Amino acid sequence: MASRWASRSWSGTPAGAETTRLTYTLELLGRGEVVLTALRPDGTEVRDSELKRLQAELHPLDRAIARELVQAGSGGRMPDATLARLLPLLAERRVRLGGEQLAFSERALTPRLRISESGLGGALVTLGLADQDETWLDLSAGRLVAGSQAFFLRGHRVRPVSAPQPWELGAWARNPSRELKPDFTVAERDRLVAELKRAGVPESDLSVLAVRRAPPHRFVVRMLPPAEEGVRLTLEADYDGVRVLVTGSKVASPYLMGTRTAPMSGIIERDLGVENEARSILLRLGFRFDTTTQGYIA
Structure with a gap:
């Protein structure tokens, strides 16, 4: 042909x-x-x-x-x-x-991106391919070969892969998924986005790696079963359905990437200043933080 x-x-x-x-x-x-x-x-x-x-x-x-x-x-x-x-x-x-x-075939495939919960407190970024009809293809379903050009071999069929710098796909061909650990930095995120752009991932997919800086949607106070005396509660900050305990302790990472049950459209940077203000209100009301229960006691 x-x-x-x-x-x-x-x-x-x-x-x-x-x-x-x-x-x-x-x-x-x-x-x-x-x-x-x-x-x-x-x-x-x-x-x-x-x-x-x-x-x-x-x-x-x-x-x-x-x-x-x-x-x-x-x-x-x-x-x-x-x-x-x-x-x-x-x-x-x-x-x-x-x-x-x-x-x-001359019908080109496009590199695409998915992000999911890693189970280790971070996120899992996975590269795949998609046809014009947006059908997702796992790289494990075939063989991605990349150099001066890139192609996907699936069975005996060969299709080109559209990428501005196709050699950038080589590392992803060997390992289609990468973990973003909870302590990842914005600089690391920027390097990853730049690499994925060069590999041909569309901007619409890269939006899941965009960092939004926003205060919590709300704070949630949960009453704990009473101890022998006093009141016990926990304080949570709710960011688009993802809740984190407000403890005042140093956090491993200020970034939230969603969970399987509460996915996010991007990455949110926690507003630690607003969280500390909410914590200060409890302290002024006479509560003290209990490291054992990760809650507040008065």
Whole structure:
């Protein structure tokens, strides 16, 4: 199938002058590596040493692929980034993966972002891909290869991935999720957003990482079962449905990222000044803070 992906840098010889056209087999390994094997028209393997000798006889497109294979050595073993560079050329050739011929599509996928509770007090940022119909694709459903261009291999189907700087997707291909710990900083958030922008994640998705500075929507006082004498209560600050205890102690992080039951549209920076004012009211009323119950006693 002819493809608009194919680079024309190899077309230095008129089409009529071509001699040998090769076919290829592809094997996906772990740890971001693949094996690409060149085959003669009769199906026999062309070894590295033979590729050097056959250079002059090959079609210019196969010559460009052969140069990469010779440079890779090790029987065609190469990193995913090299495969990403070769896929526009391989789209013009017969390539078999797992017994099936690769099918190349020009319908591009877009990097997308999801954020969820990590279970460790922070948030889990996960990169995936989406089609034009917004259908989410987990990276675990296939193989994302990224270099000078990026592609997603799912079964025997290959689709391009739109990204301004596709090599930024390489690290996400190896680890699609990253944890934002409770003590993450705004500077760390800004670096992450910049990286995701370069990788092609749309602004609408990055809004979940936007930091909003706002006071609590309300404070909630909960009465605790009475002790032998006196009154016991807890003080909570409510930020868009996410409640945090107001204790006066140093907080691990001033940022809230929501929970599974109370998701947020972004990240909220707690207003610790307003929280301390509410705590001061209780202290002026004669309450004292009890570290054992994390509440106030009067």
